Amino acid sequence: MTLSLKLQHDFPGFRLDVALDLPPGLTCLFGKSGSGKTTIINAVAGLVRPDRSEIVLDGTPLHDLPPHRRRVGYVFQDARLFPHLTVAQNLAYGARVRRQPPRDLDRIVDLLGIAALLPRRPATLSGGERQRVAIGRALLSDPRLLLMDEPLASLDEARKAEILPHIEALRDRTGLPILYVSHSLAEVARLATTVAVIDAGRVAAVGAASDLLSDPATAPLLGLRDAGAIVTAQVRAQEPDGLTRLDTSAGPIWLPRLEAAIGQDLRVRIAAQDVLLALDRPAGLSALNILPAKVLAVHRGDGPGALVQLDIGGQRLLSRVTQRSARTLCLAPGLAVFAIVKSVSVAQRDVGDVPLTPQG
Amino acid sequence: MTDWLTPEELQALTLSLRVSLWATLASLPLGLLAAYALARWRFPGHSVLNALVHLPLILPPVVTGYLLLLTFGRQGWVGATLWDWFGFTFAFRWTGAALAAAVMAFPLMVRAIRLAIEAVDPKLEQAAATLGASRPVVFLTVTLPLILPGIIAGAILAFAKAMGEFGATITFVANIPGETQTLPTAIYSFLQVPGGDAAAMRLVVLSVAVALAALALSEWLSRRVAARIAGR
Numbered sequence: 001m002t003l004s005l006k007l008q009h010d011f012p013g014f015r016l017d018v019a020l021d022l023p024p025g026l027t028c029l030f031g032k033s034g035s036g037k038t039t040i041i042n043a044v045a046g047l048v049r050p051d052r053s054e055i056v057l058d059g060t061p062l063h064d065l066p067p068h069r070r071r072v073g074y075v076f077q078d079a080r081l082f083p084h085l086t087v088a089q090n091l092a093y094g095a096r097v098r099r100q101p102p103r104d105l106d107r108i109v110d111l112l113g114i115a116a117l118l119p120r121r122p123a124t125l126s127g128g129e130r131q132r133v134a135i136g137r138a139l140l141s142d143p144r145l146l147l148m149d150e151p152l153a154s155l156d157e158a159r160k161a162e163i164l165p166h167i168e169a170l171r172d173r174t175g176l177p178i179l180y181v182s183h184s185l186a187e188v189a190r191l192a193t194t195v196a197v198i199d200a201g202r203v204a205a206v207g208a209a210s211d212l213l214s215d216p217a218t219a220p221l222l223g224l225r226d227a228g229a230i231v232t233a234q235v236r237a238q239e240p241d242g243l244t245r246l247d248t249s250a251g252p253i254w255l256p257r258l259e260a261a262i263g264q265d266l267r268v269r270i271a272a273q274d275v276l277l278a279l280d281r282p283a284g285l286s287a288l289n290i291l292p293a294k295v296l297a298v299h300r301g302d303g304p305g306a307l308v309q310l311d312i313g314g315q316r317l318l319s320r321v322t323q324r325s326a327r328t329l330c331l332a333p334g335l336a337v338f339a340i341v342k343s344v345s346v347a348q349r350d351v352g353d354v355p356l357t358p359q360g
Numbered sequence: 361m362t363d364w365l366t367p368e369e370l371q372a373l374t375l376s377l378r379v380s381l382w383a384t385l386a387s388l389p390l391g392l393l394a395a396y397a398l399a400r401w402r403f404p405g406h407s408v409l410n411a412l413v414h415l416p417l418i419l420p421p422v423v424t425g426y427l428l429l430l431t432f433g434r435q436g437w438v439g440a441t442l443w444d445w446f447g448f449t450f451a452f453r454w455t456g457a458a459l460a461a462a463v464m465a466f467p468l469m470v471r472a473i474r475l476a477i478e479a480v481d482p483k484l485e486q487a488a489a490t491l492g493a494s495r496p497v498v499f500l501t502v503t504l505p506l507i508l509p510g511i512i513a514g515a516i517l518a519f520a521k522a523m524g525e526f527g528a529t530i531t532f533v534a535n536i537p538g539e540t541q542t543l544p545t546a547i548y549s550f551l552q553v554p555g556g557d558a559a560a561m562r563l564v565v566l567s568v569a570v571a572l573a574a575l576a577l578s579e580w581l582s583r584r585v586a587a588r589i590a591g592r
Contacts, residue, residue: 045490067489068497074490080483084505084588094491097501141491 003027003057003145003177007043009050016040016050016201025193026171026178028209030185030222036201037181041147044179045074057145068097073143077150079130081122087133088118094141102140111173112136112166128159132166139174146170148180152187167191168353185226189213189269190352197221214316216299216307219272227307228271229318232354235260243288243343249313253289255346269350272307272320276340279329289341293317298331306331310339365566371538372546373566379454379542380522383461384469384515391466391514395473416528417467425531428460432532456533457540461522469518476510477503509585516578523570543567 003022009015016036029037042048044055046067055062062070081090091109095102109115112132122130131151138146148167152160168191171178182188188195192209197218205218212218214229233246233253243254246266260266281290293310300306306326310317317339321331331337365373394413398406416424432439432450442448450456480503488498526544533540535549547563550556 047486047490066494067486068492068494070490071492072490074487076483076487078483080481080487082484082488082502093488093493093501097488097491097493097497137491 003044003179004054005040005044006052006054007040007050008052009039009043009048014201018198018201018203020196020203020206022177022179022196023194024175024177026167026180026191027194027196028188028192029179029181029196029198030183030188030192031198031204032183035198037183037198038149040198041074041149041179041181044070044145045072045147046070060144071142071144073138073141073146075131075134075138075146075148075151077153079122079127079134081125081130081133081137083122085121086118087114087120087122087125090122090133090137091118091140093137098142100142103142105140108136108139111169126159127155128162131155131159131163135163135166135170139170139176143176146176146178148178150181150183152182152184164190164352172353185222185228186269186350188222189228189230189350190267210316213269214309214318216297216309216318219299219307219318220301226271227273227318227320228269228350229316231268231270231312231315231317233266233268235262235264235266237262248291249315250291250293251313253291253341254343255351256343258351265354267352267354268346270317270341270346271350272318274342274345275310275317275319277308277319277321277325277329277331278338278340281338282340285340287340287342289343291317291339291341293337293339295331295333295335295337297333298326300326310337312339368537368546369563369566372541372543372563373570375454375457375538375540376523376542376544376570379457379461380519382455382458383465383522384519386458387462387466387469387518388511388515391469391518392473392511394466395470395477395514398470399474399477413470414467416464421464421525421527422531424463425460425528428456428463428528428532432456432459450533452533452536452540454533454539457529457542458522460528460532461525462518464525464528465518465521468521469514472514472517473507473510476507476513479510480506509582512581512585513578516574516581520571520574523567523574543570 005018005020008017016039018040029040031037039048043050043053046065053063082093085093091105092102112135114132114136117125117129117133125133135151152163155163170176171191180191195209195212196206197204199221204221205212210230219227231248233248235244235258236247236252237245238257239245242257244258244260246253246255258266291312293312295308296311297309298306300323304322306321306323308319308321308326308331310319319339394409398410430436434440434443434449434451439449439451450459484502485498488502493501524544526548529540529542530545535541535545541549543563543566547560550560550563
């Protein structure tokens with residue numbers, strides 16, 4: 001699937017003007033509230049009609065079709081389940097209005113773990129359960145594209161953790177292209193294969209998630225404080241003292257116990273501010289994870305900080321240091337350094353499955 | 361029942377029920393359309409339609425009845441056409457009583473249904489559209505089930521209003537026993553003759569009983585429907 005978007009719309013005091021060509025996989029539209037992300041997916045769904053729009057999905061133009069003929073599944077931030085129908089009837093709604101038997105009902109009910117909820121009414125469900133039913137309802141409408149508008153925003157951390165694996169499974173097992181709106185960098189880093197940064201109605205940056213998130217030039221767009229690179233690593237051992245050993249392209253790292261099988265590939269987001277730099281391999285240090293690295297770029301911001309992009313055996317890592325340290329260490333492209341990552345600083349929610357969908 | 365009521369009383373009661381039932385059922389589709397238009401559509405003439413719907417509520421009933429007579433009477437501009445083309449007339453017939461009752465009850469019905477429509481979140485209808493439902497299907501499968509309690513409330517309210525309608529009815533179709541004499545006009549007739557107080561009182565009791573029965577029915581119905589929608 002490729003999705004090509006060209007949208008222009010003049011709101012009072014706000015102009016939306018975006019052009020995007022998106023590859024298969026899960027694309028995150030990332031940006032602040034009010035940047036126009038939701039307007040973009042509402043336009044794809046046909047719920048808003050921009051002044052000018054061209055929306056082409058796999059060669060099929062969607063922009064002239066009414067919403068109900070676009071075959072675009074939409075998971076709203078607020079679930080929007082039909083209160084007068086049971087969960088089972090909500091799930092079957094898309095098939096019912098198209099007068100077709102529901103396809104893959106059992107598989108999707110399994111995938112989302114909602115079999116026990118089928119006879120219940122939306123009013124009796126928790127927020128997380130509602131959102132899973134909403135995802136199932138959208139999937140069962142036989143969509144060619146899935147839109148998700150901050151589906152986790154209204155949930156607490158525990159409920160988010162309950163749903164994230166289901167979205168990863170969608171991305172990896174259904175092959176359905178997904179357009180995902182979020183303003184949470186943690187979600188973007190965990191889920192996205194492609195990221196488009198939306199700022200004030202325009203596309204500020206777009207690219208493969210692993211490139212974009214580890215590029216010090218785009219990091220300020222994502223929020224310097226939250227900058228961090230995604231590193232792919234393979235689970236090597238579950239060690240008896242509660243740590244999990246992962247092998248990266250630059251050597252082993254140890255993280256607090258992860259529920260993962262030996263040999264499984266994981267995506268780990270390592271925040272730039274959790275990475276220290278040293279010119280020599282440090283000794284007598286409590287940090288376990290010391291990786292040999294090479295400086296690729298140093299990006300000085302407006303404040304006292306600087307972002308350093310590192311190469312660790314072919315992968316990218318970001319480190320956030322002060323400009324003073326950068327000067328003292330004479331950090332410059334090509335310099336060999338050691339990157340130090342504190343094990344306990346990598347949060348469980350920053351570790352996810354590696355997307356199987358091809359990128360690009 | 362015939363043992364309790366005189367033939368005249370029974371006649372007034374059944375006529376009242378027939379007039380009110382027809383007035384309610386026949387105006388329901390139009391009331392639903394007007395309520396939907398007022399709640400959801402923005403069009404030139406929106407406030408004119410709104411005023412027109414509410415007019416019978418604020419006009420003196422006798423004025424409404426007289427306007428109906430001018431319009432739908434045998435010489436009225438609509439009434440004459442109906443008579444010439446179809447040989448049908450509202451004037452001095454029970455159908456005219458039903459028309460008067462329907463017009464008088466219309467604002468109450470539209471108001472109740474409109475409130476119910478405005479309470480439906482349009483976001484639910486958007487969600488239905490993304491799932492493949494066209495506008496008419498969205499209305500039938502989402503909007504209509506959700507506003508059903510409002511429709512029932514509006515219909516019962518209209519029925520109650522129709523049962524009690526007096527001024528417009530007596531002005532438009534007079535007070536003919538067996539044809540246009542409903543419970544209220546029958547009570548009025550008894551009160552006009554000396555010694556009619558006892559007979560009028562019997563009809564008053566009958567009116568109260570019918571009103572209470574309608575109220576109980578509406579309570580029961582709306583509780584059932586609300587429970588079904590909320591899923592308890």
